[in-house]
Amino acid sequence: AKFTIVDQETCIACGACGATAPEVFDYNDEGIAFGILDDNKGIIEVPDELEEDLEDAMDGCPTGSIKMAAEPFTCKSVQPG
Numbered sequence: 001a002k003f004t005i006v007d008q009e010t011c012i013a014c015g016a017c018g019a020t021a022p023e024v025f026d027y028n029d030e031g032i033a034f035g036i037l038d039d040n041k042g043i044i045e046v047p048d049e050l051e052e053d054l055e056d057a058m059d060g061c062p063t064g065s066i067k068m069a070a071e072p073f074t075c076k077s078v079q080p081g
């Protein structure tokens with residue numbers, strides 16, 4: 001299982017992630033990315049068929065703003081990574 005969030009503090013609105021993984025990431029009015037599946041909460045499992053897109057988007061983000069984990073990002077003690 002994979003869960004993902006965008007760190008919107010470090011996202012520079014480069015726009016690569018939504019091009020790479022259009023079913024996983026979209027952009028707000030400022031062009032800052034967010035996870036589509038769960039409104040960037042990181043609590044809904046990314047479907048298996050989208051995991052490859054997600055990993056490509058992570059690799060392509062110039063600021064490392066896309067975080068992925070095997071568990072939901074619900075607990076603050078869980079470090080995104």
Ligand code: F3S
Nearest residue numbers: 011012014015017061
């Ligand atoms: Fe932002 Fe990285 Fe996407 S900078 S727009 S999260 S590729």
